Amino acid sequence: MTQILLKNFEVEGLTTLKVYEKLGGYKSLKKAFSMKPEEVLNEVKNSGLRGRGGAGFPTGLKWSFLAKDSFPRYFACNADESEPGTCKDRILLEKNPHLLIEGLIVSSYACLIETGYIYFRGEFQDVADLMDEAIAEAYKKGYLGKNILGSGFNFDLYTHLGAGAYICGEESALLNSLTGMRGEPRSKPPFPAVQGLYDKPTVINNVETVCVVPWIVNEGSEAYKKLGTEKSTGTKLVSVSGHVNKPANVEIEMGTPVSKIIEMCGGMRNGNKLKAFIPGGSSVPMLGIEHIDVAYDYESLKEAGSMLGSGALIVMDETTNIVEATMRLAYFYMHESCGKCTPCREGTRWLYQMLGEVLNRRGSPETIKTLQDACDNMAMKTFCPLADAAVAPVVSSIDLFPEDYKSFFAEAAATAG
Amino acid sequence: MFAFTKESEEKIETILAKYPEERKMSALLPFLTLTQRQEGWVSPEAMVEIGKRLDVSPAYVQSVCSFYTMYFQYPAGKYIIRFCHNISCYLNGSDSLLDYLSKKLNVEVGGTTDDKKFSLIKEECLAECSAAPVMRVNDDYHVNLTKESIDKIIDSLK
Numbered sequence: 001m002t003q004i005l006l007k008n009f010e011v012e013g014l015t016t017l018k019v020y021e022k023l024g025g026y027k028s029l030k031k032a033f034s035m036k037p038e039e040v041l042n043e044v045k046n047s048g049l050r051g052r053g054g055a056g057f058p059t060g061l062k063w064s065f066l067a068k069d070s071f072p073r074y075f076a077c078n079a080d081e082s083e084p085g086t087c088k089d090r091i092l093l094e095k096n097p098h099l100l101i102e103g104l105i106v107s108s109y110a111c112l113i114e115t116g117y118i119y120f121r122g123e124f125q126d127v128a129d130l131m132d133e134a135i136a137e138a139y140k141k142g143y144l145g146k147n148i149l150g151s152g153f154n155f156d157l158y159t160h161l162g163a164g165a166y167i168c169g170e171e172s173a174l175l176n177s178l179t180g181m182r183g184e185p186r187s188k189p190p191f192p193a194v195q196g197l198y199d200k201p202t203v204i205n206n207v208e209t210v211c212v213v214p215w216i217v218n219e220g221s222e223a224y225k226k227l228g229t230e231k232s233t234g235t236k237l238v239s240v241s242g243h244v245n246k247p248a249n250v251e252i253e254m255g256t257p258v259s260k261i262i263e264m265c266g267g268m269r270n271g272n273k274l275k276a277f278i279p280g281g282s283s284v285p286m287l288g289i290e291h292i293d294v295a296y297d298y299e300s301l302k303e304a305g306s307m308l309g310s311g312a313l314i315v316m317d318e319t320t321n322i323v324e325a326t327m328r329l330a331y332f333y334m335h336e337s338c339g340k341c342t343p344c345r346e347g348t349r350w351l352y353q354m355l356g357e358v359l360n361r362r363g364s365p366e367t368i369k370t371l372q373d374a375c376d377n378m379a380m381k382t383f384c385p386l387a388d389a390a391v392a393p394v395v396s397s398i399d400l401f402p403e404d405y406k407s408f409f410a411e412a413a414a415t416a417g
Numbered sequence: 418m419f420a421f422t423k424e425s426e427e428k429i430e431t432i433l434a435k436y437p438e439e440r441k442m443s444a445l446l447p448f449l450t451l452t453q454r455q456e457g458w459v460s461p462e463a464m465v466e467i468g469k470r471l472d473v474s475p476a477y478v479q480s481v482c483s484f485y486t487m488y489f490q491y492p493a494g495k496y497i498i499r500f501c502h503n504i505s506c507y508l509n510g511s512d513s514l515l516d517y518l519s520k521k522l523n524v525e526v527g528g529t530t531d532d533k534k535f536s537l538i539k540e541e542c543l544a545e546c547s548a549a550p551v552m553r554v555n556d557d558y559h560v561n562l563t564k565e566s567i568d569k570i571i572d573s574l575k
Contacts, residue, residue: 084504084542117435122450122487123499123543125556158435163446164486166541180445180471182484198440241505241546248547282504312546314504328507332541338484 002227004215004235005208006251009095015130017137020098026143028214032106033151040110044213047221048233052088053078053169053206054281054310056298063111065193067201074197075108075116076178076204080162080169082121084282084332085312088237089207091249093120093127096211097134103210105143105155106217111203114154119174122163131159166336170384171204173338184340185384208237208311228254232297236308242277242315243269254297261296261313272317276400280309282329283389285396286316305396322404326397327355333390344387347378351394358408368398368405419462425455429470442471449482458489494529494536496574499553502539505546514550515539517564521571534574 013019020026032040045060066073077100081089092100104116120128135157138144146154165183167173172186175197196202212234216224228234232254238261241247245266252261258277268274278286279296284307287294294304301308316325334348354371357363375391382388398405406412421429428451429444436443448470452463464478471478482488500515519526522535529536545551548560552567559570 081544082542085546086542087544087546087548090544121544122485123553126558160435160443161446161450162485163450163488165484177446178443179440180442180473180481182481184484198437239547241549242508247505247549278504314508314546316508320508325504325507328502328504332503335541 001251001253002235003251005092005099005211005237006249014096015098015134017098017134017141020096025098026102028102028106028217029143029149029151032109032217033149033153037110037112040106040217043221044107044110044216045221047216047224048231049209049212049216049224050232050298051206052208052212052236052311054083054283056308059205059209062193062205063107063203065191066111066203067194070194070201071112072115072200073111073113074200074202075104075111075113076171076174076192076197076202077104077116077118077210078169078171078174078204078206079118079124079127080121080174081124081207081310082166082169082336083310083312084329085239085241085278085314086281086310087239087241088249088311090124090127092207092211092237093124093131097127097131098138099211099214100131100207101134101138101143101157103213104157105148107203107205107210107213108155109151109153113203114156116155116157117160117178117197118157119168119178120159120161121168122161125161128159128161135159165338166332167338167384167386170386173384174204175202182338184338187383229295229297229299231299232308236296236311238296239310239312240265240315241312243272243317243320244315245269252296255295255300257293258296258313259292262292262315268315268317270317272319274315275318275320276316276322276397278306278312278314278316278393280307281312282314282332283307283385283392284309285392286400287396288400322397322401323355323359323408326393327352327359329393330355330390333386337386337390341382341384341387343378343381344390347374347387348390350374351390355394358405361408361410361412363405363409365409368402372398419452419456419460419466421451421466422455425451442473445471445473445478445481446485449478449485449488453488457495458492460490489536492533494533496535496554497538498535499538499540499543500526501541501543501545501549501551503542505542506549506551509549511550511562514562514564514567518552518567518571521567535571 049059050056162168168177168183173183177183192202225233274289276286291304298308330352334352337344337348339345378387379391432447448467465475468475468478524530550562
């Protein structure tokens with residue numbers, strides 16, 4: 001199995017520049033600087049790399065949307081990892097900070113960007129401190145700052161911390177937060193590539209996405225395309241959590257069956273039967289056991305009725321109370337709605353309350369209809385996709401497990417005594 | 418009265434150097450974080466001072482401060498415990514552990530102990546889901562929690 005992201009993770013001292021360099025770190029800079037910026041950009045475009053934050057938008061294409069002849073431009077690296085189930089960026093930041101720095105230098109070179117910010121969620125103070133140390137080392141060695149390795153390319157990199165708000169992972173909210181504002185999403189267009197940080201053209205990429213770039217530059221886009229499937233190229237970090245024996249972050253080739261991923265994590269806990277899984281973080285629809293062999297890639301998961309999202313596989317076994325699990329997710333979105341758009345602010349609260357009614361045996365078939373109706377009035381009706389995300393687990397759990405809901409209805413409870 | 422300490426003032430310089438001079442409002446979150454680290458919370462007086470430094474009104478500072486869940490607008494405990502209760506932790510028994518911790522500290526979730534030593538807060542995902550259940554005590558993550566490990570961690574805090 002080709003490892004791009006978790007490579008060398010077991011090596012002691014990987015967070016230090018010395019060890020990282022010894023293992024071939026920062027090699028891609030020389031190669032990138034021997035190419036023209038647009039050649040590097042085209043290489044990434046050709047690799048088929050897609051954004052690993054959740055939306056899966058082609059990275060090279062995103063870069064090519066930068067407004068022409070408008071400078072300065074900014075790079076905002078999204079390290080605001082907060083999607084329930086997702087812990088892949090944290091492990092990259094914690095174990096291999098120089099990989100991200102290298103990726104940011106090369107990516108910024110390709111996009112003609114001279115200033116970059118890494119936006120960490122506020123809870124990541126520990127890994128941000130580690131990153132500050134790594135950045136200081138990189139400056140000292142001349143990998144950051146003016147005229148890097150004599151290339152004439154300048155790049156400054158800074159860390160910036162949020163302070164507790166899931167919504168800041170949404171790119172326009174992240175930019176507002178980085179500007180010193182409330183983390184509320186902006187209406188789009190204009191997109192950040194045209195009007196981003198400080199109203200300048202800005203690239204926003206997830207940590208994992210950027211960490212792939214050095215490999216693509218070193219090995220070439222053709223080599224990257226050989227991994228994975230035709231449309232979902234490369235490898236993917238999957239955060240596996242929930243009812244498996246050995247929950248872990250695993251790096252898989254795109255297209256690996258979900259059943260295989262669960263196997264890689266020691267199989268189901270206590271040998272229990274699988275009930276449902278959420279393949280791409282809390283914001284995507286859950287799938288039932290009939291999809292256990294679905295290939296883990298963008299297209300196959302979409303076809304199955306869900307999404308790859310952030311790459312967080314949440315596994316639930318037969319002991320799971322689906323209504324309660326769904327209500328927990330509904331609580332999350334209620335808590336994290338920024339309140340700007342009414343359908344989301346009000347809707348997330350209603351979903352939580354109605355699920356509570358069901359769970360407290362005060363529900364009826366009418367409650368389910370109202371739930372579905374509320375979902376219908378939230379999806380695609382807001383500035384950002386938080387409302388769509390809130391709806392996904394509710395709609396899918398009702399579709400997949402109507403009997404579970406029914407078992408909580410008031411009449412059902414009465415009959416059961 | 419609020420004033421930044423000498424140590425904080427040094428950090429302020431490093432913070433301001435990160436952003437274009439005409440965009441110093443970007444330093445607002447870092448300033449709030451710095452204030453909270455110094456004082457344990459963000460007081461109205463501190464907001465006035467931050468506003469002066471960044472050329473924004475105290476009301477604006479408060480509007481931003483109140484948006485982010487990590488800032489306290491009242492004095493909180495010496496140790497801030499953020500205990501995850503969302504999906505991956507929930508599936509791994511976080512509810513009973515949170516209940517256990519709440520009883521152990523004799524404080525409601527969301528509250529601060531009488532001696533101001535601990536604030537116990539329910540958290541929405543800390544991004545360590547493969548090592549659930551998880552809590553964060555000040556800057557430190559604690560993973561794969563059990564009643565025993567919680568006892569050990571809490572009892573070691575002075």
